Amino acid sequence: MPASSTERPPDGRRASLPRQRMPEQEASVRAGNFSEVALGLSEEMAVTEASRCLDCKRPKCVDNCPVAVDVPAFLSLVKTHRFDEAASLVRAKNSLPAMCGRVCPQENQCEGGCVLGKKHEPVAIGYIERFLGDYALKRGSAAAATPDGPKVAIVGSGPAGLTAAGDLAQAGYRVTVFEALHDAGGVLRYGIPNFRLPKDVLSAELGYLGTLGVEIRVNAVIGRLFTVPSLMESGYRAVFVGTGAGTPHFLGIPGENLNGVYSANEFLTRANLMQAYRFGEVDTPITAGRRVAVVGGGNVAMDAARVGLRLGAEEVTIVYRRSRAEMPARAEEVVHAEDEGIRFEMLTNPTRLLQGSDFWVTGLECLRMELGEPDASGRRRPVPRPGSEFVVEADTVVIAIGSSANPLIQQTTPGLSVNDRGYIVTDPATGLTSIPGVYAGGDVVTGSATVIDAMGAGRRASAAIQEYLGSS
Amino acid sequence: MFPIRSARSLGPGLTRLDIEAADIARAALPGQFLMLRYDERAERIPLTIADADPAAGTVTIIFLSVGKTTQQLSQLRPGDAIRDIAGPLGRHMEIERVGTVACVGGGVGVPALYPKARAMKKAGNRVVSVLGARTAELLVLMDEMSAISDEVRVTTDDGSRGRKGFVSDELADMLRDETTRPDLVVAVGPIPMMAAVAETTRPHGVKTLVSLNPIMVDGTGMCGGCRVTVGGKTKFACVDGPVFDGHEVDFAELAQRQKRFIPFEQRAKEEFGHACKLNRASP
Numbered sequence: 001m002p003a004s005s006t007e008r009p010p011d012g013r014r015a016s017l018p019r020q021r022m023p024e025q026e027a028s029v030r031a032g033n034f035s036e037v038a039l040g041l042s043e044e045m046a047v048t049e050a051s052r053c054l055d056c057k058r059p060k061c062v063d064n065c066p067v068a069v070d071v072p073a074f075l076s077l078v079k080t081h082r083f084d085e086a087a088s089l090v091r092a093k094n095s096l097p098a099m100c101g102r103v104c105p106q107e108n109q110c111e112g113g114c115v116l117g118k119k120h121e122p123v124a125i126g127y128i129e130r131f132l133g134d135y136a137l138k139r140g141s142a143a144a145a146t147p148d149g150p151k152v153a154i155v156g157s158g159p160a161g162l163t164a165a166g167d168l169a170q171a172g173y174r175v176t177v178f179e180a181l182h183d184a185g186g187v188l189r190y191g192i193p194n195f196r197l198p199k200d201v202l203s204a205e206l207g208y209l210g211t212l213g214v215e216i217r218v219n220a221v222i223g224r225l226f227t228v229p230s231l232m233e234s235g236y237r238a239v240f241v242g243t244g245a246g247t248p249h250f251l252g253i254p255g256e257n258l259n260g261v262y263s264a265n266e267f268l269t270r271a272n273l274m275q276a277y278r279f280g281e282v283d284t285p286i287t288a289g290r291r292v293a294v295v296g297g298g299n300v301a302m303d304a305a306r307v308g309l310r311l312g313a314e315e316v317t318i319v320y321r322r323s324r325a326e327m328p329a330r331a332e333e334v335v336h337a338e339d340e341g342i343r344f345e346m347l348t349n350p351t352r353l354l355q356g357s358d359f360w361v362t363g364l365e366c367l368r369m370e371l372g373e374p375d376a377s378g379r380r381r382p383v384p385r386p387g388s389e390f391v392v393e394a395d396t397v398v399i400a401i402g403s404s405a406n407p408l409i410q411q412t413t414p415g416l417s418v419n420d421r422g423y424i425v426t427d428p429a430t431g432l433t434s435i436p437g438v439y440a441g442g443d444v445v446t447g448s449a450t451v452i453d454a455m456g457a458g459r460r461a462s463a464a465i466q467e468y469l470g471s472s
Numbered sequence: 473m474f475p476i477r478s479a480r481s482l483g484p485g486l487t488r489l490d491i492e493a494a495d496i497a498r499a500a501l502p503g504q505f506l507m508l509r510y511d512e513r514a515e516r517i518p519l520t521i522a523d524a525d526p527a528a529g530t531v532t533i534i535f536l537s538v539g540k541t542t543q544q545l546s547q548l549r550p551g552d553a554i555r556d557i558a559g560p561l562g563r564h565m566e567i568e569r570v571g572t573v574a575c576v577g578g579g580v581g582v583p584a585l586y587p588k589a590r591a592m593k594k595a596g597n598r599v600v601s602v603l604g605a606r607t608a609e610l611l612v613l614m615d616e617m618s619a620i621s622d623e624v625r626v627t628t629d630d631g632s633r634g635r636k637g638f639v640s641d642e643l644a645d646m647l648r649d650e651t652t653r654p655d656l657v658v659a660v661g662p663i664p665m666m667a668a669v670a671e672t673t674r675p676h677g678v679k680t681l682v683s684l685n686p687i688m689v690d691g692t693g694m695c696g697g698c699r700v701t702v703g704g705k706t707k708f709a710c711v712d713g714p715v716f717d718g719h720e721v722d723f724a725e726l727a728q729r730q731k732r733f734i735p736f737e738q739r740a741k742e743e744f745g746h747a748c749k750l751n752r753a754s755p
Contacts, residue, residue, distance in 0.1 A: 180692050182509055182516075182556040190694075219558040221692055225499050246694040250706065257699060257706065257725055259732045266695035274515070274689065280743075283515045283540055284689070285736030359728035406693050408711070 019121040020049040027339040031309050034194045034277055037336060038102070041124075043081070046131040050078035052116065052123050060113025061125060066456030067163075069093045071110055071125055078128055087136035090129060094455065095166030095209065096159065098137055098201050099188060101130025104452045105330045137204040141211040149173040150469050153236040155222045155409065158186020159451045160242030160442030162209060163458030164465075169212040171466055176236070178220040181273060186244055188451070190265070190273040193303050195310070196333070199272075223408035228416070228438060238437045238465045241424060242458060245443035246406045250399055251295065255353025260287065260361040264300045264400035271307045288313045289395025293364050295319045295350055296400030297327040298448075302334060304398040305342045316342050317392055321349040321369050326379045345392060347371070347382060353397060363393040405444045413438070423447060431461030439465055473553040477530050485537045486583070486612045487546040488522070494529035496521075496559050502591035503565030503683065503715050506533065507691035509556035510544045517541045518688050518710070520584035521560060531559075534583035534613065540740040543748075561691050562714045565681070569596040574646060574654035575621070576602045576639050576669050578661030582612050584683055585660040590620045592658065598622045600654065602642050604665075608633035640668040647676045654678060659718060663730065667723035680718035684709045686726060687733065700726050 023039040024030070030037050041049065053075040061071040069090055077086035090097045106112070106126035114122030149172040154161040157179040165175045183189050185202050206216065222228065228239050248263035250256050262270075267286070270276040274284035292308030294301050297320035308316045318337070320327060323346050327334060338344070347369040356362040368388035371380035410418045417425040417434035424433055424440040431439040441457025443449060477490040496506070500521050507516045517539075523532035537543045548554070565588055573592045577585035582603060593599045599620065604627040605611045611626065611633065618624050625642050626634025635642055639661075646652040657680040659669040666682045673680045686698040686709050693711035700709050701722035707713065 180558060181690060182558070190690075219556050221558055221561065224504075224560055225495055225558075246692075248694070248696045250696070257701060257729065259729060263696040266689055266697045269689050269695050279736060280739075282513045283740050285733040287732070359725075359731070406711075408693070 016120075017048065017052050019052070019124055020045045020127065022124070022127055027336075027341070030195065031306075031340040034310055036198050037195050040134060041127050041131045043083070043131075046078055046128050047081060049124050050075040050128055053079075054116060056115050060115065061110040061123075064109045064113035066109070066452045067093050067459050069110070069129070074132065075123065075125070075128065078132070083132060083135050084139065087132040087139075090132050091136065093459075094129075095163055095212075096133070096205050096455065097129050098133030098205055099159070099197065100452055100455070101126050101128075101133050102197050102201075103188075103192060103330075103450075105450055107331050109452065133205075134201070137201065137208065141208055144211045145169070145213045147172045147174050147213040150237040151176070151235055152465060152469075153178060153231045153239045154242065155228070155239060156180075156186055156242040156244060156442075156444075157184035157216060158242055158244050158442065158454060159188065160244075160454035160458040160461075161186070161240065162206075163455040164240045164242065164439075164441070164462040165214045165458075166209050166212055167459060167462035168465065169209070169214045171462075173466075173469070175214045177214060177216045178222050178226070179216060179218045180221040182218050183273060184216045184218060186242075190269045191300065191303070193268065193272055193307055195306065196303065221408070223412040228409060228413040228435075232437065237469055238439065240431070240458070240461050240465065241409055241433070241438065241440040241444060242442045242454065243406055243409055243444045244454075245403045245448045247404050248399070249402045249404065251350060251401065253350060253352050255355060255361065256399070258353055258355050258361040259359050260289065260395055261353060261397045261399065264294075264296070264304045264398050265403065267304050267398045268300070268307065271311075277307075277311055286311065287396060290314050291394045292316045292396045292398065293319055293392050293394035294398045294400055295364070296402070297322065297329060298400065298402070299329045299333055301398075301400035302329045302337045302342075304400050305337055306340060308396065308398070309340055309342065313396070317345055317394070318342055319345045319348050319350060319364065319366060319392060321347065321382045322379060323347055323371060348392075349382065349384060350392075351389070354391065361394060361397050363391045364397055365389060365391050402448055404447065409444075421447070429460065430464035431457055432464060437468065473555060474557045475553045476548050476550050477528070479549055482534065483612050484609060485546075486534065487537065488532060488534045489545065489548060490525075490528075490530045490532050491554060491557065492529055493531045493557055493559075494526075496557065497524040497529055497531050498526045500524035500531060500560040501564030502567060502587050504560035504562050505691070505714060506531065506557050506559035507561060507688070508533075508541070508545070508554055510541050511555045514541055514544070514555070516556075516689060516691065518561070518685060518691055518714075520587065520683070520685075522583055522587050524560075531557075534586065536580045536583070536612070538580065539737055540744045543741070543744060558691065562710060563712070565591070565715050567591045567595045571655035572598040572600060572653075574600050574602055574643060574657045575617075576643060576657060576659040576661070576665075577617070578604045578639055578665040579606070579610060579612075581659075581661030581665070581683075582617065584685065585658065586613055586616055586620075588658050588660070588683070589617065593620045593622075597656075600625065600646070600652075602627070602639045602646075604628065604634075604639035604642075604661075606630065638668065639665060640672045643669060644672050647673065647678065657681070657718075658683075663723055663727045666718060666721075667727075670718035670721065670723070674719055681715050682718040682721060683715050684713055684721070684726065686729060700729075
């Protein structure tokens with residue numbers, strides 16, 4: 001698409017500044033530890049990078065952001081070292097900038113819209129957002145707020161729920177977040193590994209929400225301990241359901257219940273939530289063995305592969321049935337995985353898991369694929385090449401091919417409309433479900449998507465809840 | 473934190489804890505379980521809810537010390553607390569009046585059998601408990617089970633008490649005789665025992681429910697670690713169970729899957745046992 005005629009022509013001087021490179025742990029070093037890979041920009045780097053912004057009249061970066069962060073405005077503040085103001089501006093739209101700066105697929109969102117990217121490289125908006133998020137967490141917050149408005153319950157402490165909680169608390173509502181596990185954060189806690197999203201950064205972001213007055217109740221499985229109707233009866237005036245898509249999918253091929261075969265959820269939950277890589281200091285075990293094969297091409301697959309490497313596997317292979325171009329993973333994660341020495345078997349589809357003399361998996365029998373006509377997703381459909389069977393040897397196989405909604409809330413909330421795939425039906429503009437006062441958003445509505453999409457849904461629902469409770 | 477209200481030993485290695493957890497006590501139904509995490513470093517482990525007292529605001533667990541977490545739990549005293557408890561989890565058991573129910577328990581399974589047997593009795597069934605162990609001193613909860621049973625039959629592998637043999641032998645005799653044949657069998661115990669019970673009842677067409685306790689991480693349907701093949705389909709014991717039709721369960725696969733982490737489990741247990749001895753040795 002040609003640049004709009006109302007945009008100023010690219011400023012040659014600023015555009016010619018190279019995009020700042022993110023300082024990283026060296027690939028050979030980081031493959032042996034669970035510390036964060038990307039080390040973060042220095043103040044000077046952040047200022048230099050922000051000064052690359054052309055300040056276009058119609059900033060596509062804002063349009064492309066699911067929560068419409070005012071990117072040019074915060075970059076402009078960073079340019080002049082006004083980091084506190086810049087961080088406040090980001091937080092006005094995004095309660096979790098230290099998270100989003102790390103895990104958003106910026107290349108498809110803010111940076112994907114950056115006009116500089118047409119001829120040069122886009123402004124590293126994600127890096128700067130992360131810089132501001134970390135800056136704000138380091139500075140700490142003002143005294144804790146004590147909201148006194150109506151009570152709102154949030155079910156699930158993932159990105160959707162936390163965003164809704166933060167917004168509502170800031171607007172004066174008394175918010176309780178109910179989390180089924182023993183630590184909050186949802187997929188940010190159990191799914192995304194420490195080397196991509198350090199758990200102390202997550203805890204600090206949760207601490208910030210605490211200062212806004214958000215109460216988080218862990219070990220609370222809604223649908224069992226309480227139900228959505230019982231929460232409404234006990235005084236919560238509205239409920240937001242953000243329970244995610246936590247039910248793992250399996251391939252449905254022979255051998256999937258062999259020992260050494262994990263869902264990505266199990267493998268990552270052991271490593272992340274339970275910290276099983278520190279076995280000895282902690283009691284939860286995990287096995288990787290010498291060779292790990294991961295089936296799938298998304299961020300979760302990259303995370304599982306890189307966890308396998310860090311657990312000491314000598315060889316880690318990603319098996320994906322389409323080609324590199326169709327991989328849904330964030331570009332940076334694929335590059336990181338490659339740099340660390342992960343092997344990729346593209347256009348490869350597993351047909352069965354092989355077992356040795358005991359009940360342990362020994363490998364994955366696969367077929368080579370070629371790309372045919374585009375399918376419903378618009379991606380070219382992989383078609384098997386007859387006679388192309390071969391074996392990927394593995395002591396551990398991780399199935400990372402997606403997940404669907406946990407049905408517990410749907411089963412225990414009479415009158416809640418659910419579609420034929422088990423996702424909650426909502427008004428996309430507000431997140432309102434079929435029950436007045438009950439809202440939903442994130443993966444439990446859309447199926448697996450991104451952290452920032454879930455946050456956008458949390459934001460829209462919180463606005464709708466404020467309108468509903470303000471007028472009722 | 474979940475404070476311990478009372479703690480008591482019910483026999484060798486067997487402990488009963490009443491834990492303050494008012495919301496769980498109100499919501500709990502027979503057949504459901506809890507996920508417990510003893511402290512920040514501990515595993516999450518599933519344990520059956522043995523009893524729930526909404527008035528007292530407590531839930532009761534009864535367990536044998538077999539691994540590190542259960543050993544740690546057995547040392548708790550009133551005033552101590554368990555770091556995390558999530559529940560009630562799993563589908564509750566449908567309790568109906570069907571006539572005679574044989575409640576079959578072996579060793580470590582008896583504590584998990586007890587609440588189910590009690591609910592069956594309360595629903596107006598005639599409860600015949602068939603309880604077994606390797607040897608007499610490993611028989612657990614005999615008084616409690618007797619109190620809620622119309623009849624108790626006992627077997628030991630070595631014949632030190634009751635019939636010499638397995639619970640499935642006793643059950644086979646009951647099935648052969650019309651006057652003692654149960655209308656429903658509920659079996660909880662080690663995997664080979666439940667498999668043997670299911671094979672014993674299968675030719676007689678007597679419905680047999682088993683309660684499975686596979687390795688779990690979250691206990692809420694998220695990890696699939698507890699997957700078990702039932703009727704040829706993969707089920708998650710945590711959300712689809714833990715109670716299943718015993719005639720449909722692939723016990724051979726389940727037995728193999730339970731071996732996944734044995735070296736880790738032994739190491740954790742040994743190091744814990746060693747640390748305990750050191751503690752006892754110091755003044």
